[in-house]
Amino acid sequence: MPPHSLLLCLLFLTPASASYTKDGFTYDGFSNGVLRLDGVASIASRALMLTDGVARSVGRAFFGGRFDSISSFSTTFVFVITPPYSDLSAYGLAFTISATTDSLLDALPSQYMGMFNRENVGNVTNRLFAVELDTSQSTEFGDINDNHVGIDVNTLVSINSTPAGYYKPDGTFSDLLLISGKPMQVWVDYDDSSHQVNVSLAPYLEHKPQNPLLSSTVNLTSVLPSSVYVGFASATGTLRSIHRIIGWSFNPNGEAKPLNYSVLSEVIQDVRRDGQSRSHIPKGVLVPVVILSVFITIVIIIALYVYMKKARKSSDWEIDCGSSSFTYKDLAAATNNFSDRMLLGRGGFGKVYKGVLQTSKQNVAIKRVSPESKQGMKEFIAEITILGHLRHRNLVQLLGYSRHKSELLLVYDYMPNGSLDRVLHGQRKQTIDWVQRFNIIKGIASGLCYLHEDWEKVVIHRDIKASNVLLDNEMNGRLGDFGLARLHNHGTDAHTTHLAGTWGYIAPELARLGRATKATDVFAFGVFMLEVACGRRPIQVNDSAGEPVLLTDWVVDAWESGSILRTVDPKLEDYVSEEAELVLKLGLLCSHPVQSARPCMRLVMQYLVKDVLLPDFQPSFLSLTSRDEEFGQHILSCPSVATTITGLSGGR
Known part of the structure; x- marks a missing residue:
């Protein structure tokens, strides 16, 4: 849809629940006010509804006039996010200060949050400051359900972010x-x-916390022009959340006026009643007098109910x-x-079948997830939304999906040589040279480098192991099974706190804290390298x-x-001794017990293709811990791992 055809309306109404002066404005509910609305934004039940539950939509609302003088500003607002499921939502909302509202008309939904598009995200010409409340459906980006607050300047890669709380x-x-x-x-x-930005968050009716949730130094004078608009932006993805602002106060040159909580509580009750009425299917108007007419009306209602239920299910799964x-x-x-x-096989999720598509005669693999599967809706959505966007020769290609009653089905490229696990440890005498x-090790390393460094977001796989590596007809390795994968922006941390993975591949800090990072993927890949070279399982x-x-x-004992x-x-x-030694030592380095000692995947690739020589180090280096004084003096990080290890090669 071209920008000029977007809905853009300016509401000029008699002030009743809103007041605005040179010192800003206060909205205790949104029955009246001066606002610029575009996209799907509207006012309903005295609340500002940024998104109305429609998938892949954008809603924005700005105060109707510019502020020609903004210095030490302050704002506060009350919001409610109503998700389609109790633990899944997308994509959140953001308070914004912008040089113009016109540039936002080209903004996209989903991960762009209604503030940017593919071309302008990250451009300094955006001249936009935002505080985002991110609930990204992990799927496309971030954790399967991200839950953080961030400070953004001209881009959605936050300069500072933290999990939501107070x-x-x-x-x-x-x-x-x-x-x-x-x-x-x-x-x-x-x-x-001082150029200090403080962001605080608290449950409704709690006092403002003494300690802010986020605090950062941002010189907004160099970011924003003298004349700006203030408002909100929000977006949905495939999941259809509703984002509402209940009350809002803003002062461009001082402390924002307090909100009227007695009025806001009434608005919240109105919103809840509105939500309840929306959840019921309209029953139509029953025609009295004739019993037959009543019967016909009831039949129509039942038919409509069945139809709407099916339609709702269908749209829920159009991912x-x-x-x-x-x-x-x-x-x-x-x-x-x-x-x-x-x-072809079975697992905790259900069964995998070989199939031949009738129209194209293409061979495919179909994962049929059973209702009793340990892999439920969250994992199903994660695998579809993540793997469906990835394109790499060493990743299993998702071709499509289907849902039938309580069954979930995923369709992939067929891998004729099965899983690497079966080849390495199966009863068959089949082996690989x-x-x-x-070549398989280098291929999976290349795929992981793409996930960690080269794609537009960071993908943490969380379950790298031989059984999740499939072999194509040329025995190339392809990493699959993204049901546990999580996403986040480059430059930010993932917020996973749930332990996932397979014993033997799980890094020590992951077992301790449950926090998945790129380094925990590197650990699992290190164990995987050793498994491929040694032909032994991680735990035997x-x-x-x-x-x-x-x-x-x-392996360390043998080295010592x-x-x-x-x-x-x-x-x-027959094997190449130099390559085997490289794989074994690099595998041990990747699975170092201290996460900061592990190289990043880009450096791992450079070692494997011999663009960079693996530094000389002794087995004693692998026993160093983060508490060791010597290790503390030589903390390792990518890409300086090579020079640092050289200084430690003498051991302790």
Whole structure:
């Protein structure tokens, strides 16, 4: 839709619930006021409704006039985000100060938050400051349900961000879920002399916290012109959240006036009643007098209810994954009605079948997720929305999806040689030579580098292991199964706090804190490298003592005893010693117990293709901890890992 055709309206109404002077304005509800609205924004039940529950929509609202003098400003507002599910939402809202409202007419929904588009995001010419309340559906970006507050300048890569919450009077921190459906209040204060921005958040009716949630130094004089607009922007993605502002106060040159909570509480009640009425299906007008007419009306209502329910389910599952959807009938025909003869394997999620699409005759793999699966709706949406946008030769390609009753189905490229796990550890005598193994390691490293560094967002896979690496017809490795993956912006941290992964591949800090990062993926990849080179599982029971032995410890012991190469898979009759030693030592470095000692994936790739030589280090370096004095003096970070390890190669 061209910018000029977007809905843009200016409301000039008699002030009643709103007051505005040279010292700013206060909206205690939005029955009346002077506002610029565009997109799907509207006023309903005395609340400013930025988005109305329509998927992939944008809503914005700005105060009707410019402020020609803005210095040490202050604002506070009460908001409510109503998600489609209790733990999934997209994409949040932002308080904005902008040089113009015209440039926002080209802004996009989803991850662009109604503030930017693909061309202008990050441009200094945007001249825009924002405080975002991000609830990104992880799927496209961020965690499966991101929940943070950030300060943005001209881009959505926040200069500072933190998980949503507030500091109680006793100084303890309490988490807040932005998509709880409960009203919350935000305070934003800017000091023009110190250039300090403070952002606070608290549950509705709580006092403003003494300690701000976020505090950053931002010279807005160099960002914004002298004349600006203030307002809000919001957007939805494939999930259809409703974003409302209940009350708003702003002062361009001082402290914002307090809101009238007695009036706002009435507005909140109106909003709740409106939400309840929206949740019921209209029953129409029953025609009295004739019983037959009543009966016909009831039948019509029932038919409408069934139709609307099906339509709602359909729209709920129209997921923006960059892939086409398949019908259940197509997939049943492709698999001979899911015949056991077409079964490729099974797992905790359900079963995987080989299929042949009737129209194109293309071979596909169909993951049929059962209702009893451990992999539920959240993982299903994550895999579709993440993998559907990724394009890399070493990632399994998602072709589409389908939903049938309580079953979920994902359609992928068919990998004729199955999983690497079966080749390495299966009962069959099939094996792969060193050239193929080294090529698989480099391929998966390339795919991970793309996920961590080269795509527009950071993807944390969280479950790298041999069984999630599939082999195509040329024995190239492709990383799959993105059901546990999480996304976040470059330059920010992921906010996952739920332990996920497979034992043996889980980094120590992940087991301790449950926080997934790029470094925890690198750890799992290091174990994976050792597994491919050694042909042993990450955890294996000692034959003599009957105790579990970690693969990493086993390789280190062999190195310390004088020959790291004796750990190479004995099934390999011929291998390149230099490459095998590189893989083993790099695998140990990637699985270092201290996360800051691990290289990033870009540096791992440089080591593997020999653009950069792996530095010389001794086994003793692998036993260093973050508490060691020597390690503290030589903290490692990508890309300076090479020079740093050289200084530590003498051990302790």
